[in-house]
Structures are given as structure tokens and as C-alpha cells.
Amino acid sequence: MNKNEKILDVRDVPNWPKWLTLSLQHLFAMFGATILVPFLTNLSPAVALVSSGLGTLAYLLITKGRVPAYLGSSFAFIAPITGAMSAGGVEGAMVGSFLAGLVYGLISVLIRMFGLNWLMKILPPIVVGPVIIVIGLSLASTAVDMASNDADGNYSLTHLMIALVTLGVTIIATVFFRGFLNIIPVLLGITSGYLLALGIGLVDGSQVKAEWIELTSASGVGEFLTALFQVPDFVIPFADYNPLNVLTLNIVTIMVPIAFVTLAEHTGDQMVLSKVAGRNFLKEPGLHRSIAGDGIATIIASMLGGPPNTTYGENIGVLAITRVFSVFVIGGAAVLAILFGFTGIVTAVISAIPTAVMGGVSILLFGIIASSGLRMLTDNQVDLGDKRNLIISSVILVVGIGGASVKVPAFNLDLSGMALAALIGVILNLVLPGKEKGYGNGKMFEENEEIKENAEDSAA
Template sequence: MEKETFRNPDVVLDIQDKPKPLEWFGLSLQHLFTMFGATVLVPILVGINPSIALMSSGLGTLVYIFTTGAKIPAYLGSSFAFIPAMQMLMKTHGYPAVAQGAMTTGLVYVIVSLIIKKSGSDWINRLLPPIVVGPVVMVIGLGLAANAANNAMFDGNGDYSPKFIAVALLTLCLTIIFNMFLTGFPGLIPILLGIVSGYLIALAFGIVDTEPIKQAAWLAKPDFQVPFINYSPKLYIGAITTMAPIAFVTMTEHIGHITVLNKLTKRNFFEDPGLSRTILGDGLAQLVAGFVGGPPVTSYGENIGVLAITRVHSVFVLSGAAVLAIVLSFVGKISALILSIPSPVIAGISFLLFGVIASSGLKILIDNQIDFDKKRNLIIASVILVIGIGGLVFKVGVFELSGMALATLFGIILNLVLPEQARSEQA
């Protein structure tokens, strides 16, 4: 680890500063709580064991910090962008396909990092401008809307349940209240507080099965799904073609987070350690996550928010949070507790989270002042939205492109081939 000569005068702890032991534990625990709700929600929605997601999140963060020379304070957690693809793969092929897809996205990042090192990064902006990224991000959220509604309406037998709807809506209302009115540390973890409150409501409604929690051991090895050990070698072309294109979308999110961190830390991480290194770190983290059977990981804006509010930018604190996540993944009762969260509680949280994702895509379009009076922009956005939300599938033999991946591909192609102006718009 290189010792920096520059120190940001506006912070409590700068990137290379090491806190005192008790302070270190408390600050790391705060980051753990901040990412916990979202990180475990992804595997719950997909059907992956949450303990694996905690493990892959911690390992991924440590890999990222090591790869970037401990120069960037960032935490990596489960990515929401891949949920629709992972849900589909889980239904059709199970864990092996999801793991292979996650490792594929990591390889895409690694390849892109090598290209950036050789030829720069301008081509990413040309390939994925705001008119493509905005609608694709909207598809990520809106494409999941039906799942959230179904989880809120139907019980385990597929019957319409007013009780489930009540739990979902109460969970949603409380989460909104936490988001709007809490300050300080509680204001940083509204999703986690929403899940806890929804769980207590579900207990009161009698729809929580607590027996698995009682039977679970305190210490238990996460249910790793390691390739070539837990399952025989097989190439899932559909997993590769479904997950790989989405990596380019999350890459733009990665670049956005680095831009925010540059302003926050008064540094230029695009120059040192360089965008190629930051993308390489993210890619290697995803490879590790996929190898143990976890979902792809990405840098978390929530944790960047903690950095901004606390003015503690120490990579030692982020590393400590990663270690705590790994330790927590071995607590069997925690995993059983998470798995016992009933679907209407997750639905209530999802109403807000999926909507926020979709709104983030809309914000990209607004911030970049995309003009929808131009036919080109209207066509690109329209095609992406309908193909992505409609779930169009293109399949030839084992080759398959569906939903999100197909929408992204169409967006990229249309952006490259359509002229800036339609003939009817030319004076």
C-alpha cells in the first residue's frame, strides 16, 4: 500500500488513516448495517442463500480494495441490475447458470479494463450515452414491478390474501416514513428498518414460520455453490448472453460512483489508480462472487452516502465492514432469520426500491436534458422500454437473449445507426 502525500483537510479520517480499535469496529458496523438490507434483499428475491451474498459481498470488497491499491473507499454489495436475469436463470437452470452468469459479467469487466488501459474510455460514452442508459435503468425497476405486486397479493398456495396486502402496504408506509423523517444514523438505514418493522408486523399477523430459526445452528458454513465441486462442468450459453450485456449498464453506474468519490475525497481516481484499475477491481470482485455462488456485486451509493455524512473515508473502515460481513455469513441463525422474512414484507420494500431504480433511469434522462421532441431519442427509449418490460426473448438453439439484455442490445444498435435528425425534422 502506497502512502499518500496529499491529505484532505475537510475529513475526520482520510483514505489511509487508521481509526482506533473500538472506533474502527463501530464505524465498520455502521457501513455493514447500511448495505445489509439491500445486499440480502437481492438473494431473497432471486432464491439464493443470503449468507452466500454476505460472503461474496465481503470478499468482493476486499478484492476491490486490494486491486485498486487501497486508494478508493468503496463497498461492494449485491447488484439489483441483474435481478430479472438471475430470476429467469434460477427458474430454468438453477444455481450453476446464475453463478456462470455472474462470472461472465466479471470477465466482461476485466476485458473492458484491458481495452481502456490500451485505448482510453471515450468509446464507453459513445456506446452507452444517457439516451440508452436511462431507459435501460428504468427497465430494471419496472420489469420487476409485477413480481412485487404478486408477492403482495398471493400467499404460498397462490390464493389472493388481504392479510398479505395489509402487511405489504404497512411495510411500504413505514419505510417511506423512515426515508422521509429519520435523521442521523437511523436515516442511513431506512430499508433495514423497514424490513425489521415489516417482519414484526408479519409476526403479529401470524404469517412468519419461526421454526427454521429455532432449528438452525449458531455457526454454520454458507451453502457455497463452487463450480466443478458442487456441480458438474457445463456451459450455459443462455446465462452468458443474458448477463453479459447488462455488465455495460452497471459499468456506467460504476463510473458515476467514481465521479462522486472524486468530488468527495478531492482526488482523481480516473488518473490514480486509473479507470482501468477500478473496473478491473469490480470485475475481479464479480468473478469471486460468482465463484462462491453469490450474485454479481457493485459499488453501493448508500455507503458513499455514509462517507459523505460521517467524513470518514478510511479504507480500513470499509475493509472492516467487509470482514464483518464475511464473519456474519457463518452465523446460521442470521441466515435462517433472513430466509424467514415473508414475501409481503419483501413486496412492501420492493414497491419503493424498484420504483427508485426506475426513477433513477428517469433522472438520468432529465439531468442530461434529453430532448424527446427528437424522433431519434423517442424511438430509442420506446424500443428499449417495451422490449425490456415486455420480456421479449430471442432464442436460437442454446443461444438466448431476453428482456434486459435484448433491450440493452437494441438500444446500443439504434444509438449507433440512427442519424441525429430524421428527414422530417430537417429544415
């Protein structure tokens, strides 16, 4: 098969058996990473699956059914969600996620009007790259603690062994497996670690057993469906809490700045997706639409109690391998995710995953996040031998990873970690002379000139 040949184009509808199979592939590709985020932030994995599916469907509608992208839980928001929950509980994290989604909407309007260059002047590679590195490395201690400690927080060689096996299988699948198996290394790693932990008695299967007994003891179809499907633990504004009573300046400063950083990642995903599919999604339906879709998906998640959503590279990989670009296949995966979220036994299985297993895959995933920030610097050939670039990157890294903070009790303000690092990076980039050096070879800037022209063409 020619690598540029399309098996199914964007608007093609597959037959039912093929549709189900192809949609299941996308579900498996996103599953491991999507449930990891709520697992790390003490949110509901079932709600994350439902919000992921609903967010993807909303994204497909907003992009006029022309961008075959799946949206799952965003890793960039793990630390901010944890911080927001410390400041205002789950409700505080949801309010912050809602505001981050609004930022996406505002940015999409501005991009529709003026293109993307104004944003790149604020967030060039020398700022975004180190901030992404901070996002990954600030989570490093969490991954290591999960991998090496038991439920009581004590060091455990057994838990570490499980984590290393999980990590090893994930690495082997990533490097040596081919085809679809190469796209689901996280799911394969989690499954292997889960089975190992189950074999040595570290999995609490009581809830799974209870769900199974309830299913098998059902006497009729109605009773079976009642036992199979359960409503997840949604956290809904104005029903479970009043957002106005939760909103603080502290939550705003924790959550909102990260939205600007993930915008650069979103743009990169759209560029890669355009190359894979052989279409210019930046022009049609337009980057402003895809960003708006991402924002609406995050807003939907925040109104249900799920983590913010973002487009998934794993699913772009599935598109590249299968050459199936049908948005109906993506929509099918979204519907399956929603059904999984309402399936009680699936939720019980996910909840029983040992922390050591999640710690094992987290070691790799968090490192990949940090490495992607480094890649942004190298791809754009940013010269760190230049004093200006060296100063900006160094300050961002130490402030962000070191957990520096600015506290103003009178305004209930606590600007810390990556949010503070990003703000300082933006200020340094704007005030220090030689701004053009922050773009490196100008590759990102030149690409965004094309985006601006595309936006202007769409407006016309």
C-alpha cells in the same frame, strides 16, 4: 463541523472501539439491500453476505487501498439471474455471473489503454437511461405479487397490510429521518415489517428457535462456537458442478449484456464518491482499477454461489455523513459481513423474513431503479422531442418491459427482455443519423473526456 472536514482520511486507522462502531454502520447500511437480491432470486443470503465481504476486500486490494467503497448484491442482475436459472439452474446463473465479471476485466483493460469515450459512443444516455428504466419496471410485477399474495399465491389483505407498513416505514425513514438513520431506511423498513408479521403470527420461527436452543444448550466454548458458526450452502465450480457442461449461448446472452449497462452506473458512483471524498478516484488509482475490482468481486461471488456485486450508494451516503473515509473501516465491515454469513442464527433470522416484507421494500427499490434511468436522461437533458431519441427510447422500453424475445432453437439461443432491448438500443443508436443528440447536453461525454485524460496520465 465543516462539511468538507475529514474525520479520518482514506489511509487512516481508527482505534478499535471506533473501528468496530464505524464498520457496523456500513454493515447495517448495506445489509437490507444485499440480502434482498438473493431473497428474490432463490440464492443463499448467507452466501451473498460472504461473497459481498470477500468481494469488497478484493476490491480494496485491487484499488491499492485508496477507494473507500463497499460492494453488495447488484439489483441490475435480478431478472437476468432468474432467467439464467430457468435456463441452467443455479449453476447456469453462476457461469453467467462469471462471464459478466470477465467483461468487467476486459473493459478495464480497454479503458486503461483508450479511455472511456469509445464505450460511451456505444452506450450514450439515450440507450443506458431507458435500459435502466426497463431493469426497474420489469421487476414491478414481482414486487407487487410478493406484497399482496400469500405463500400459496392467493391474494391476502393481511400480507398487503404488512407490505404497506414496511413500505411506509421505509419512506418515512428516507424522507424525515436525519443522520445515520436516513442511510438505513431499507433495514428499518424490513425490521418494522418483520416485527409486525411476527406479532400477528406470520413468521415461521421454527429454525430460529432451533438455532437458539442449540446455542443456549451448549455446554462449553467449543460446543458453543460449533453451534454458532455454520458453513453456508456454497455452490463451487468443479466441486459441485462442471461449468463447461452448463455453459450455453442462451446464458451468455442473458447475463453478459447487463455488464455493459452496470458499467455506466459504476462510473457514476465513482464520480459521486470522488466528490464526496474530495479526491479524484478516476485518476488515482484510476477508473480501470475500480472496474477491475468490481469485476473480480463478481467473479468471486460466482465461484461461491452468490449474486454479482456492485458499489453501494448507501455506503457512499454513510461516508458523506460521517466524513470517515478510511478503507480500514470499509474492510472491517467486509469482515463483519463474512462473519454474519457464517453465523447460523443470523441466516435463520433472514430466511424467516416473510415475502410480504420484502415485497414492501421492493416496491420502492425497483421504482428507484427505474427512476434513476429517468434521472440519467434528465441530468443529461436528452431531448425526447427529437424523433431519433424518441424512437430509440420507445423501442427499448416496449421490447424490454413487454418481454419480447428472439429464439433460435438450433443454437439454444433465447435473447429476451432487457438484453434484447439493450442490443436493439445499441444498434439503433449506431445506425440512425444524429448520434450527438443521444448525449443531450454532452455532460456525460465531457466528463468522460476527463476520464480519458486521466487514464492517459496514469499510463504515462
